[in-house]
Amino acid sequence: MTAATDSSVRVRLAPSPTGTLHIGTARTAVFNWLFARRHGGRFLLRIEDTDKERSNPEYTANILEGLQWLGLLWDEDPVIQSERIEFHRAAIAQLLASGHAYRCYASEAELTAMREAQAAAKQAPRYDNRHRNLSPEQQQAFIAEGREAVVRFKIDDHATISWHDLVRGEMRWSGGDLGGDMVIARRAPADQIGDPLYNLVVVVDDAAMAISHVIRGEDHIANTAKQLLLYEALGLKQPVFAHTPLILNQEGKKLSKRDGVTSVSDFRNLGYRPEALANYMTLLGWSPPEGMGERFSLEQAAAVFDFDRVNRAGARFDWDKLNWLNGQVLHGLDAESLRDQLAPLWAERGWGTTPGNPSADPLWQRELAALLGPSLTLLADGVDQAQPFFETPELTEAAQAQLAVEGARPALAALTAALEMALSGAPAGSSGLTTDQAQQLLAEACTTAGIKKGVIMKSLRAALLGSLQGPDLMTTWLLLHQLGDDLPRLKRAI
């Protein structure tokens, strides 16, 4: 299926740099990116940094880095919201001039008293529009008192706001449920316009960026109702809206900071691959078409993505599925790429870093990566499982018990002797031991010691890895042999 190219499709991610890139924001980015790619449109970024106290350039860097890491590249230079404040003020001035907005001089104390009275009367808190129709004389009196003012946008209690949401279908809100006339500029001296606020600036910026579709979390639905009124009052073209389901934790509650791992950098530090995380986030709320399976790239998803397959219900976070996907991605890497991923983590432990030592040889490391690859879920597993190859392991209790089995030590002794014999006959400088030779040595040792092959295999594993679990035994042995570590470990076991 190929989608018609519609270059008028322009979507955006509008993160506030008040924290690191949250998984919810990243999932919103995924849906925006997929929709843009599906329609040959553009995926844009706007950094909503107008909250000066809470915004931090370090968070902006973290957000951009996280998106890049996930492969969610944006198509134009990011728009920095704080640089556009004059446009926001101009829109507020326009609304004041057209009578859609007015100055409200109510003090904090008066507003608090109003809300307390509402609470006492068991009413929902709302602004009672008390300064909507002040006479010029009343206004002058407030100004003469030295009062400052916020700017409020009029919301008609009887208005019905409706739109067709790409995820949720027909949506309808009553103006009476929006909390009264809305503040669009913070308190400032009455001849000025204070700092513009979220709903106003989003509308002004989305219109300026010619955003065609606003795709964001369903926690913004009430904002959408307010924003649609602002579009109308400002005479701006309204975009199409799509509100995506929230991400829920295991208990079915909205995923929050309290759930621990929630930022993209956390997942990255835990060893998740960007392809796996992006794949997983796509599945958080979107069902791929029949036959597609659950493992796919962003490009593959983009070829078929649409909002008909986005669910309305919240999406529960499923660690098992994420782990499974990460394993799939790791298993799909060739040995060379896997080595490239693992080597720096090994080096952090000081493993494979001594020049001239065979464990520093990229070819040896590649074989080790190939050996461990199939059992990895996280990259970090490739560190844990590599440890006995770089450091002589202690023997676990199970390994000690195995070596105490009757015939085990004599069999290992026979194997050691046969190995030493074979080595003394090998050409100088050759460290090669082939699988065939190794198999043959094992068979000889079995015969000599008169024990079953199973016993010697288990005992060999115990001797080499210090435990009864681990990857393919023959390859393990050959790799340790190349380091010259097999004989010492065998001797220790005997």
Ligand code: GLU
């Ligand atoms: N800065 C807002 C947020 O991070 C943007 C919401 C929107 O997409 O309009 O929630």
